[in-house]
Amino acid sequence: xxxxxxxxxxxxxxxxxxxxxxxxxxxxxxxxxxxxxxxxxxxxxxxxxxxxxxxxxxxxxxxxxxxxxxxxxxxxxxxxxxxxxxxxxxxxxxxxxxxxxxxxxxxxxxxxxxxxxxxxxxxxxxxxxxxxxxxxxxxxxxxxxxxxxxxxxxxxxxxxxxxxxxxxxxxxxxxxxxxxxxxxxxxxxxxxxxxxxxxxxxxxxxxxxxxxxxxx
Numbered sequence: 001x002x003x004x005x006x007x008x009x010x011x012x013x014x015x016x017x018x019x020x021x022x023x024x025x026x027x028x029x030x031x032x033x034x035x036x037x038x039x040x041x042x043x044x045x046x047x048x049x050x051x052x053x054x055x056x057x058x059x060x061x062x063x064x065x066x067x068x069x070x071x072x073x074x075x076x077x078x079x080x081x082x083x084x085x086x087x088x089x090x091x092x093x094x095x096x097x098x099x100x101x102x103x104x105x106x107x108x109x110x111x112x113x114x115x116x117x118x119x120x121x122x123x124x125x126x127x128x129x130x131x132x133x134x135x136x137x138x139x140x141x142x143x144x145x146x147x148x149x150x151x152x153x154x155x156x157x158x159x160x161x162x163x164x165x166x167x168x169x170x171x172x173x174x175x176x177x178x179x180x181x182x183x184x185x186x187x188x189x190x191x192x193x194x195x196x197x198x199x200x201x202x203x204x205x206x207x208x209x210x211x212x213x214x215x216x
Contacts, residue, residue: 001030001215001216002030002031002032002100002101002102002215002216003024003025003026003027003030003031003032003213003214003215004031004032004034004102004139004175004213004214004215004216005021005024005025005031005032005033005034005211005212005213006033006034006035006036006177006196006198006211006212006213006214007021007033007034007035007036007198007200007211008035008036008037008038008068008143008177008178008179008180008197008198008199008200009036009037009038009068009179009180009182009198009199009200009201010035010038010039010051010200010201010207011038011039011040011041011070011201011205012039012040012041012047012050012051013200013201013205013206013207014039014050014051014054014055015054016207017200017207017211018054020210020211021033021058021211022059024211024213025058025059025060027060028059028060028061029061029100030100031060031061031062032060032061032062032063032064032099032100032102032104033055033058033060033062033063033064034064034065034104034139034141034177034198035055035063035064035065035066036065036066036068036141036142036143036177036178036179036180036198037065037066037067037068037069037071037108037143037179037180038068038069038070038071038143038179038180039051039055039065039067039068039070039071040070040071040072040073041070042070042072043070043071043072043073043074043117044072044073045073045077045080048071048073048074048080049080052080052081052083052084052087052089053084055084055087055089056084056087056088056089057087060088061088061100062088062090062099062100063087063088063089063090064089064090064091064092064097064099064104064106064141065081065089065090065091065092065106066091066092066093066106066107066108066141066142066143067091067093067108067117067118067143068108068110068117068118068143068179068180069108069110069113069116069117069118069119069143069180070116070117071108071117071118072117074091074093074108074117075117075118078091078093092104092105092106092107092141093106093107093108094106094107094129094132095132096134096137102138102139102216103136103137103138103139104137104138104139104140104141105133105134105137105139105140105141105173106140106141106142107129107130107132107133107141107142107143108142108143109126109129109142109143109144110142110143110144110161110180111126111144111159111160111161113159118143122161122162122163123163126161126163126164127163127166127167130163130164130166130167131167133167133168133171134171135171136171137171137173137174138173138174138175138216139173139174139175139176139177139216140168140171140173140175140176140177141176141177141178142164142176142177142178143178143179143180144159144160144161144164144178144179144180144181145159145160145161145164145178145180145181145184145195145197146160146161146164146165146168146176146178146195147160147161147162147164147165148160148165149165149188149190149195150178150181150184150185150186150187150188150195150196150197151181151184152181152183152184153181153183153184154183154203159181160181168193169191172191172192172193173193174192174193174194174216175193175194175195175196175214175216176193176194176195176196177196177198178195178196178197178198179197179198179199179200180199181197181199182199182201182202182203182205182209183202183203184197184199185197185198185199185202185208185209187212194214196212196214198211198212
């Protein structure tokens with residue numbers, strides 16, 4: 001059994017999660033930590049290096065993450081994360097990786113949201129981004145949620161992606177992991193897929209929501 005620990009939207013407050021993660025990581029070989037994006041506030045290189053240094057020092061073999069709408073530097077610079085590969089860090093940008101027999105696909109895009117990073121127009125444009133999600137995945141990780149599933153904002157608006165909903169219903173991963181909408185932290189099961197919104201910070205950008213873990 002592989003233990004999967006999910007976090008997201010840490011926005012430079014990653015060190016505040018250290019104690020909770022340490023209590024969950026009890027098996028170096030058989031634990032994978034996933035981060036579903038928004039590791040920074042302003043997307044600056046120094047913020048990214050701080051996160052990756054912390055992430056790489058977690059006491060498990062594999063740490064896997066995607067970028068989010070705050071993580072500007074990853075739109076233009078894909079060379080930062082590979083520098084930390086020797087620490088067991090895997091950066092997913094529209095691609096799949098198999099870790100300890102677990103197939104994981106990751107992508108950072110979300111429907112256009114103000115003027116942030118990794119924005120794509122709703123409809124055909126963002127549907128094209130989801131075309132590369134393959135069948136047979138254990139976990140699909142995107143920064144934003146599906147429309148209607150763990151996508152409710154504090155104001156009661158549904159902001160998830162309709163096209164992502166269609167694709168996930170089609171490929172049927174065992175788990176879908178996201179963040180982005182802090183207010184909708186939690187889990188939901190539908191049609192054989194478990195959905196996880198792992199947003200670590202609440203609406204006030206303070207650490208509030210504990211890591212969510214499960215076994216595969």
